[in-house]
Amino acid sequence: MPLQKTTKRDLVRTCIRVFRQQGYYRTTMADLAHASGLTKGVFYHHFASKEEIMQAVLAESSAFFAEKVFKVAYAPDLTAAQRLEAMVAAALKAFSSEQGGCIFANTVLETAHVEDTFLDQIKVFFADWQHALQTIFGSRHAAATAEKLAIRVVADVEGSLLLMQLYKNSAYLTAAFERAKALL
């Protein structure tokens, strides 16, 4: 399969950016087309619907976090502190500022009381995140404590992402990660 100028994956990457910033309902097929420099027809050639695009977007985002952020939590040759430090750095970069915060959080608040379509996939992301933190905290705390700490860090970071976007100031996010490191 040689000649295909635009791969499905390229399209998805572009859509991640747009959905993250504009949200699911507000984003139109024309927006997605314009952002990729193509036409609506191209998207309907690859996907059956806008909903299917969003599913692909969430799957790709989950895979990104699993590979680039959460994975370091399980590095066998690092101490717990080193693993947390590395994960914080990666997460900070992934959630960074003007790109639209956390697409999973955004989509939960936007859709949770309208439709269940995306919730299961979003739960996978949060379960992965919580498990990664739990593993790190588990090396210095009892299992039950580690779980509570993990949930607390997830909540704190997500709330701080909100404040970061409201005040357009990334200091809220870095402060949350500092609090997380203090918990270890």
Place this chain on the structure above:
Amino acid sequence: MPLQKTTKRDLVRTCIRVFRQQGYYRTTMADLAHASGLTKGVFYHHFASKEEIMQAVLAESSAFFAEKVFKVAYAPDLTAAQRLEAMVAAALKAFSSEQGGCIFANTVLETAHVEDTFLDQIKVFFADWQHALQTIFGSRHAAATAEKLAIRVVADVEGSLLLMQLYKNSAYLTAAFERAKALL
């Protein structure tokens, strides 16, 4: 001015419910009309646009929180612990479960990267909230510490509201308020 079947304020109260659950962009004028048992025309008789309705919704919600939730933080005849306890109880009720979480948080994540229209009004809500917490924590901590604790509680509660709605389990929210009480 005797005969007016539906007051502007009645309409706004209904709209709060709908916007909280469905979000700003997803909610249509027809949704608002249906929820109040009236027609679209009635809304355009009272408001110039959907945007103006949302402004009224945010103003009314801010006033509600100021009066019913944040006010107890300044009760002169209560101890800090009692004030925090009372505020937590009121906040728990206001944010409760299936009603759609926090309309201010929802609106920030939905609109922050699309338009600045509502951000200033939303900042008032968060400033009020933070100030109320800061006042309570200030009775037992230094001013700088109290401010940090207040921001931390706001972030933790907002993040927990997200998890509550994702998992449809209010235990996440009550846990956040327990952590807040432990900080005093």
Place this chain on the structure above:
DNA sequence: GTCTATACACAGATAGAC
């Protein structure tokens, strides 16, 4: 103050040429 009817733009989605 509330209604019906409607203007006008744009949404998601499909068809078919190249």
Place this chain on the structure above:
DNA sequence: GTCTATCTGTGTATAGAC
């Protein structure tokens, strides 16, 4: 694989009768 053209529904908003 990409395009243009188009269908159909629905969105915000307005006009005007009652």
